Amino acid sequence: MAAVGEQAISYDARGLSEPDAAVPEISEIDGTSAEFDAHDLSTRQINLELRWLINEQGVTDVTVRNPGSKHSLGVGLLTRCKITFDGSLGYFGCGIIDGPEVHIKGRVGWSACENMMSGVVVIDSNAGSLTGAAFRGGDLVIKGRVGARTGIDQKGGTIIVMGSAGSMNGFMMQRGRQIICGDVGHGLGDSMYDGTIYVGGKVRSLGIDCVPGEWTDADTEFIERKFRIYDLGAPPELQKFVCGKKLYNYDNLEPSERKLVL
Amino acid sequence: MCGIAGIIYKDGEHPIGSEMTRMLQSMKHRGPDSTGYALYGQPSDLVIMRYKLADANTPRDFEYEDRLRRHRSEVERRLASLGARIQALEEETEYAFRVTLEYSGDLKKLADFVEDVPDVEVLSLGHSLEIIKDLGDAETVAGGYHLNDFTGTHAIGHVRMATESDVDISGAHPYWAYPFSDVAVVHNGQLTNYFQWKRRLERSGHRFQSECDSEIIAVYLAEQMSDGASLEDAMRQSLEDLDGVFTYVCVTKDALGVAKDEMAAKPLVLYEADNLVALASEEIAIRAIIDHEIETYDPYEGEVLVWQR
Numbered sequence: 001m002a003a004v005g006e007q008a009i010s011y012d013a014r015g016l017s018e019p020d021a022a023v024p025e026i027s028e029i030d031g032t033s034a035e036f037d038a039h040d041l042s043t044r045q046i047n048l049e050l051r052w053l054i055n056e057q058g059v060t061d062v063t064v065r066n067p068g069s070k071h072s073l074g075v076g077l078l079t080r081c082k083i084t085f086d087g088s089l090g091y092f093g094c095g096i097i098d099g100p101e102v103h104i105k106g107r108v109g110w111s112a113c114e115n116m117m118s119g120v121v122v123i124d125s126n127a128g129s130l131t132g133a134a135f136r137g138g139d140l141v142i143k144g145r146v147g148a149r150t151g152i153d154q155k156g157g158t159i160i161v162m163g164s165a166g167s168m169n170g171f172m173m174q175r176g177r178q179i180i181c182g183d184v185g186h187g188l189g190d191s192m193y194d195g196t197i198y199v200g201g202k203v204r205s206l207g208i209d210c211v212p213g214e215w216t217d218a219d220t221e222f223i224e225r226k227f228r229i230y231d232l233g234a235p236p237e238l239q240k241f242v243c244g245k246k247l248y249n250y251d252n253l254e255p256s257e258r259k260l261v262l
Numbered sequence: 263m264c265g266i267a268g269i270i271y272k273d274g275e276h277p278i279g280s281e282m283t284r285m286l287q288s289m290k291h292r293g294p295d296s297t298g299y300a301l302y303g304q305p306s307d308l309v310i311m312r313y314k315l316a317d318a319n320t321p322r323d324f325e326y327e328d329r330l331r332r333h334r335s336e337v338e339r340r341l342a343s344l345g346a347r348i349q350a351l352e353e354e355t356e357y358a359f360r361v362t363l364e365y366s367g368d369l370k371k372l373a374d375f376v377e378d379v380p381d382v383e384v385l386s387l388g389h390s391l392e393i394i395k396d397l398g399d400a401e402t403v404a405g406g407y408h409l410n411d412f413t414g415t416h417a418i419g420h421v422r423m424a425t426e427s428d429v430d431i432s433g434a435h436p437y438w439a440y441p442f443s444d445v446a447v448v449h450n451g452q453l454t455n456y457f458q459w460k461r462r463l464e465r466s467g468h469r470f471q472s473e474c475d476s477e478i479i480a481v482y483l484a485e486q487m488s489d490g491a492s493l494e495d496a497m498r499q500s501l502e503d504l505d506g507v508f509t510y511v512c513v514t515k516d517a518l519g520v521a522k523d524e525m526a527a528k529p530l531v532l533y534e535a536d537n538l539v540a541l542a543s544e545e546i547a548i549r550a551i552i553d554h555e556i557e558t559y560d561p562y563e564g565e566v567l568v569w570q571r
Contacts, residue, residue, distance in 0.1 A: 069545040
């Protein structure tokens with residue numbers, strides 16, 4: 001308890017913290033599905049409402065109307081459920097989720113689905129840069145175009161882009177797959193460790209240690225399966241790019257360092 | 263971090279003052295230190311000059327008010343001595359003024375002579391451009407300078423999180439492209455060859471009011487355009503000449519252009535409709551003036567886009 005005359009000191013010049021936000025409880029719940037209008041709600045109120053519905057009300061199918069490009073919506077949802085955003089999201093949409101099946105009927109800003117663990121996210125329009133950064137698992141389908149550095153530090157899962165992509169896609173990618181149907185910018189797959197990038201359009205330039213890979217039947221099967229699941233039509237002709245492993249220098253270590261590593 | 267925004271209408275005048283305020287206020291979290299506007303009203307034969315006699319955080323010592331009075335009358339005396347007839351003089355705050363002048367002489371000479379008065383900085387000079395900037399968020403600045411009634415065709419704005427220089431009006435954006443009339447720039451990012459360009463531009467006679475790296479973009483573009491380059495060509499050349507990370511927006515009396523560096527390190531979201539183009543660091547700023555779902559995209563690295571009003 002603060003003594004008389006003493007004030008709690010807080011510094012929130014950016015106006016982002018909402019320590020007193022409560023669950024709005026405004027949804028129309030119908031069995032296991034629910035719907036609410038997010039127009040007049042803040043980011044934290046929307047996320048609290050989503051958590052309340054999914055974790056406490058036994059709802060498994062939520063529609064969010066008027067998300068209004070607000071940031072950080074639908075983050076940190078850790079159960080299997082179905083969420084539809086009836087519009088565009090701002091930055092960090094659906095980050096660190098594990099399990100949900102999300103449909104975004106609009107655009108998403110930078111860092112969509114960052115560090116996603118599992119589940120499915122389908123974005124009907126474009127996405128910004130850093131889409132699927134540190135992506136760990138699940139499927140991310142973007143029907144429009146994406147910005148730069150898609151799947152930077154990707155560690156698993158599949159990212160499918162129907163349009164074009166910016167520069168440095170798959171930068172330092174470690175595992176997983178990317179299918180980009182349009183053109184890509186400079187430095188594709190720069191410093192990638194592993195994983196596969198398929199490109200349908202023109203590649204402006206390859207990054208360091210990213211090389212064309214050998215096509216196998218498994219590639220054809222994988223791509224056809226993914227396009228079938230998400231009803232994306234016939235896949236375009238794709239080129240395959242993998243890591244050249246020329247930057248792997250584990251054999252050149254000093255004997256003492258080698259002992260440490262091994 | 264900083265946030266930038268721009269809007270240009272192709273079908274005449276709109277309430278750009280209140281619209282830019284809504285855009286900038288929705289991005290307050292990107293920069294709470296200061297807010298600035300470059301607004302383009304109805305082009306006029308008169309010269310509009312915005313200037314300040316002191317900064318918002320100038321120490322209020324015993325001499326302060328006396329100095330303001332002295333410098334204020336000195337500015338007016340110098341304007342008269344150059345043959346500029348004052349049509350209207352508005353006192354926006356105790357240190358910021360807006361003056362409309364009947365003047366047909368050299369604008370550089372006018373700016374130099376006025377800025378020669380101690381502590382005085384010309385914020386903008388031209389026939390339609392007005393730059394307003396001060397500390398605080400957009401609603402504070404718009405309220406203090408009565409911007410909500412401002413109508414015009416295009417505008418840019420900036421919310422600043424100071425990283426490279428002080429929190430004061432001199433360090434706030436937009437920057438007027440001294441001595442080029444009706445040109446202004448807002449910038450999100452950092453320039454790494456700032457001192458190189460500052461020395462180069464100073465050698466060719468330009469002055470710098472701030473320690474802020476963004477100021478060179480405005481002067482750089484102005485110099486290119488005074489050598490005959492178009493806005494678009496000058497902006498393309500800047501991608502070669504400027505090092506660092508940047509997304510910047512440049513406005514002239516009838517155009518608005520945006521350029522993005524080779525790394526695409528700073529964000530920008532674009533919305534194009536039949537009668538307007540709106541752009542901002544975050545889509546939420548565009549949605550602050552357009553209350554329905556819109557189709558937007560991020561320009562790619564190394565892109566330069568220019569629109570005419």
